[in-house]
Amino acid sequence: MMPDLGKYADTVLSSYAVSLLLIGGLIWWSLRAARKARADLDDVEGRRK
Amino acid sequence: MKALLLRDLKLAFRAGGGFGLGIAFFLIVVILVPFSVGPESGLLTKIAPGVLWLGALLACLLSLDRILALDWEDGTLDLVATSPLPLEGVVSVKALAHWITTGVPLVVAAPVFGVLLNLPPQGFVWLVASLALGTPALSVIGTFGAALTVGIKRGGLLLSLLILPLYVPTLIFGAELARRGAEGQDVTTPLLMLAGITFGVIALLPFASALVLRMNLR
Amino acid sequence: MGSIWEYANPVKFSQTVSRFLLPVATIAAIATVVGLIWGFFFTPDDYRQGATVKIIYLHVPAALMAINIWFMMLVTSLIWLVRRHHVSALAAKAAAPVGVVMTLIALWTGAVWGQPMWGTWWAWDPRLTSFLILFLFYLGYIALWEAIDNPDTAADLTAVLCIVGSVFAMLSRYAVNFWNQGLHQGASIMRAGAVTGGDTEEKVSNVFFYPLMMCIIGFVLFFVALVLLRTRTEIHKRRTRALLARERLA
Numbered sequence: 001m002m003p004d005l006g007k008y009a010d011t012v013l014s015s016y017a018v019s020l021l022l023i024g025g026l027i028w029w030s031l032r033a034a035r036k037a038r039a040d041l042d043d044v045e046g047r048r049k
Numbered sequence: 050m051k052a053l054l055l056r057d058l059k060l061a062f063r064a065g066g067g068f069g070l071g072i073a074f075f076l077i078v079v080i081l082v083p084f085s086v087g088p089e090s091g092l093l094t095k096i097a098p099g100v101l102w103l104g105a106l107l108a109c110l111l112s113l114d115r116i117l118a119l120d121w122e123d124g125t126l127d128l129v130a131t132s133p134l135p136l137e138g139v140v141s142v143k144a145l146a147h148w149i150t151t152g153v154p155l156v157v158a159a160p161v162f163g164v165l166l167n168l169p170p171q172g173f174v175w176l177v178a179s180l181a182l183g184t185p186a187l188s189v190i191g192t193f194g195a196a197l198t199v200g201i202k203r204g205g206l207l208l209s210l211l212i213l214p215l216y217v218p219t220l221i222f223g224a225e226l227a228r229r230g231a232e233g234q235d236v237t238t239p240l241l242m243l244a245g246i247t248f249g250v251i252a253l254l255p256f257a258s259a260l261v262l263r264m265n266l267r
Numbered sequence: 268m269g270s271i272w273e274y275a276n277p278v279k280f281s282q283t284v285s286r287f288l289l290p291v292a293t294i295a296a297i298a299t300v301v302g303l304i305w306g307f308f309f310t311p312d313d314y315r316q317g318a319t320v321k322i323i324y325l326h327v328p329a330a331l332m333a334i335n336i337w338f339m340m341l342v343t344s345l346i347w348l349v350r351r352h353h354v355s356a357l358a359a360k361a362a363a364p365v366g367v368v369m370t371l372i373a374l375w376t377g378a379v380w381g382q383p384m385w386g387t388w389w390a391w392d393p394r395l396t397s398f399l400i401l402f403l404f405y406l407g408y409i410a411l412w413e414a415i416d417n418p419d420t421a422a423d424l425t426a427v428l429c430i431v432g433s434v435f436a437m438l439s440r441y442a443v444n445f446w447n448q449g450l451h452q453g454a455s456i457m458r459a460g461a462v463t464g465g466d467t468e469e470k471v472s473n474v475f476f477y478p479l480m481m482c483i484i485g486f487v488l489f490f491v492a493l494v495l496l497r498t499r500t501e502i503h504k505r506r507t508r509a510l511l512a513r514e515r516l517a
Contacts, residue, residue: 193431197411197424197427197428198411198414200415200420201414201415204414207407207410207411207414210403210406210407210410211407211410211411211428213403213407214400214403214404214407214432214435214436214439215431215432215435217400217435217439217442217443218435218438218439218441218442221439221442221443221445221446222442222445225445225446238445239445242442242445246438254431257427257430257431260427261423261424261427264420264423264424264427265420265424267420
């Protein structure tokens with residue numbers, strides 16, 4: 001299944017790895033911030049009632 | 050407006066550091082470069098225009114946060130903003146004062162430092178010309194950066210980060226002009242581009258600077 | 268439907284985000300995954316570049332997004348300055364980190380690709396240099412947002428920085444082009460660089476083109492989904508802050 005990358009295996013795989021890692025990190029960070037902001041807002045709004 | 054300019058100049062000269070700092074920094078850069086790259090005169094000749102431009106730019110960068118920060122802290126800026134003077138004029142005067150206190154000494158000192166770096170004889174004219182033409186742009190762009198960060202405490206690093214990419218075109222064309230001059234090549238394109246940048250930013254950027262200053266003073 | 272300005276209302280915007288976020292994110296994920304797998308496993312190696320051609324499925328979309336995100340920030344900054352819609356300013360703020368990541372990916376994949384192709388990790392090629400400058404612009408923009416306490420002042424100042432920065436970015440692009448040609452003959456690098464840049468369509472045959480299109484669509488939608496999410500986060504934060512301030516007054 002794995003295509004033969006020849007002598008460029010390191011090159012190709014490392015660029016895929018780093019890119020996916022960066023994108024994954026960005027998504028994770030955004031989701032976490034979103035959840036936290038939501039929780040904080042719910043917290044404050046809950047107190048008002 | 051004239052009074053403002055004179056006041057700024059007086060303050061810069063009297064406070065001591067403000068005036069000498071840029072030129073001292075320029076000297077440090079120029080003296081240290083041969084120690085770091087080696088004393089070979091051919092190499093120094095080759096990199097002299099670039100090093101001199103870089104030194105001038107860094108010396109300029111160093112003094113930027115003084116343009117507005119002091120006036121901001123002691124409230125002068127609020128007073129000036131409520132006076133009938135247009136703020137665009139005020140920032141232009143500020144930039145002019147910065148240029149006179151930092152840019153002009155750099156231009157004057159550059160030939161001396163050029164000797165230290167083994168600049169070829171035909172390069173001196175173009176070195177001085179490129180610096181004289183380019184440093185006003187550095188001052189005006191720097192004033193914009195200073196106006197952006199004036200409300201931030203210890204904004205010096207941020208100011209450098211913001212200004213760095215804005216200085217790139219000026220540096221490229223200025224250093225290119227000095228280099229071509231030193232090597233006796235055709236200087237028309239970088240000369241025109243550098244002049245275009247300088248006059249362009251002098252004409253337009255004060256409006257942006259005044260705009261952000263107003264936002265900061267609100 | 269009404270006019271687009273209705274979505275400038277934060278509440279309305281949040282509701283819309285809640286409705287569209289999941290579908291957009293799903294399509295983005297599908298398109299990206301399909302495009303990358305298609306490109307990675309089912310395209311032949313280029314006769315000249317070998318397997319390294321597979322990097323373009325990441326490099327080209329990331330580079331395109333890096334530029335277009337800045338452009339989007341320019342537009343939203345202008346909307347904020349002219350019409351004072353908070354959502355617009357927050358969208359620009361939300362987009363900037365995505366832009367940074369895209370620029371980083373473009374730089375990283377470019378460097379990794381350049382190593383075997385050009386024999387060097389980094390060349391002061393006009394394109395690479397322009398991206399480095401763009402990266403600095405993004406960093407400065409984000410740093411300015413972080414440094415200012417008053418949210419409206421921060422929005423104003425960053426908007427002006429974005430506009431002035433755009434002008435200088437264009438100027439730098441031209442200057443850098445001129446500078447490198449002025450220093451040495453960049454022809455061989457320029458030809459190699461053509462594969463990675465705007466004239467991809469001419470250089471890349473259909474075998475590579477369709478998965479590449481898929482990846483670009485995926486990246487665009489991915490960006491849209493992230494900006495929607497992050498803008499909503501900013502709205503929530505802003506509202507929390509306002510409520511807390513009111514509590515303290517009461």
